[in-house]
Amino acid sequence: MTEIRTPRLVLRRWLDDDLVPLSEIHADPVVMQGIGDGRPRSPEQTAEDIEAWEEEWDEEGFGMFAVELLGSGELAGAVGLSVADAPAEVAGQVAISWRLGRAFWGQGYASEAAHATLEFALQDRGLDRVVAVRRTGDSASANVLDKLGMQAEGTAQHPVHGYEVVVHGIDLTQYQE
Numbered sequence: 001m002t003e004i005r006t007p008r009l010v011l012r013r014w015l016d017d018d019l020v021p022l023s024e025i026h027a028d029p030v031v032m033q034g035i036g037d038g039r040p041r042s043p044e045q046t047a048e049d050i051e052a053w054e055e056e057w058d059e060e061g062f063g064m065f066a067v068e069l070l071g072s073g074e075l076a077g078a079v080g081l082s083v084a085d086a087p088a089e090v091a092g093q094v095a096i097s098w099r100l101g102r103a104f105w106g107q108g109y110a111s112e113a114a115h116a117t118l119e120f121a122l123q124d125r126g127l128d129r130v131v132a133v134r135r136t137g138d139s140a141s142a143n144v145l146d147k148l149g150m151q152a153e154g155t156a157q158h159p160v161h162g163y164e165v166v167v168h169g170i171d172l173t174q175y176q177e
């Protein structure tokens, strides 16, 4: 069972008990405005997300981590890896993404989890490249990407949702712990 400990967090696979707290995070329109179609996700959709992430773990050996606070055991959100299906510029490549409950913003948790995830991807899993796709104007994600050393490589249009995105990437050769 893959589990990563950072100074303040545990990154782990999903448990049944995560459904309620993740559903609460997914019910927040402010959290969800930069994800997918920009709308909150129901508990049923959240259960499908967790199932899909677990399937990806089983099939690919990587996936979205449940991010738990080491001190309190609270679920802060989801950070991890998935094979991107859109936009075409990154389809089939491994993408890193993040979403934390609003109560957990502004404390460095997203960056702490993302650093550990990038190290897991490039050093543990042996991937030679990781990409990220953020909405133009998502300055919080731009800040995280900057701290990860993931440079902007261009813009694209999301084929389903229509908005403009910025594509970021990092190759193993550029990666510095």
Ligand SMILES: CC(C)(COP(=O)(O)OP(=O)(O)OC[C@H]1O[C@@H](n2cnc3c(N)ncnc32)[C@H](O)[C@@H]1OP(=O)(O)O)[C@@H](O)C(=O)NCCC(=O)NCCS
Pocket: 030, 031, 032, 033, 034, 035, 097, 098, 099, 100, 101, 104, 105, 106, 107, 108, 109, 110, 111, 112, 133, 134, 138, 140, 141, 143, 144, 147
């Ligand atoms: C994107 C998102 C995960 C970023 O979270 P975040 O909390 O802003 O990101 P960080 O973990 O980098 O923390 C930011 C700030 O915490 C502060 N901070 C407080 N304590 C800290 C600590 N101990 N260590 C580091 N930073 C700390 C810092 O000021 C830091 O800002 P800085 O980089 O300018 O110094 C969050 O805004 C989110 O979930 N958004 C909604 C979902 C979303 O849109 N996801 C993107 C779609 S892919």
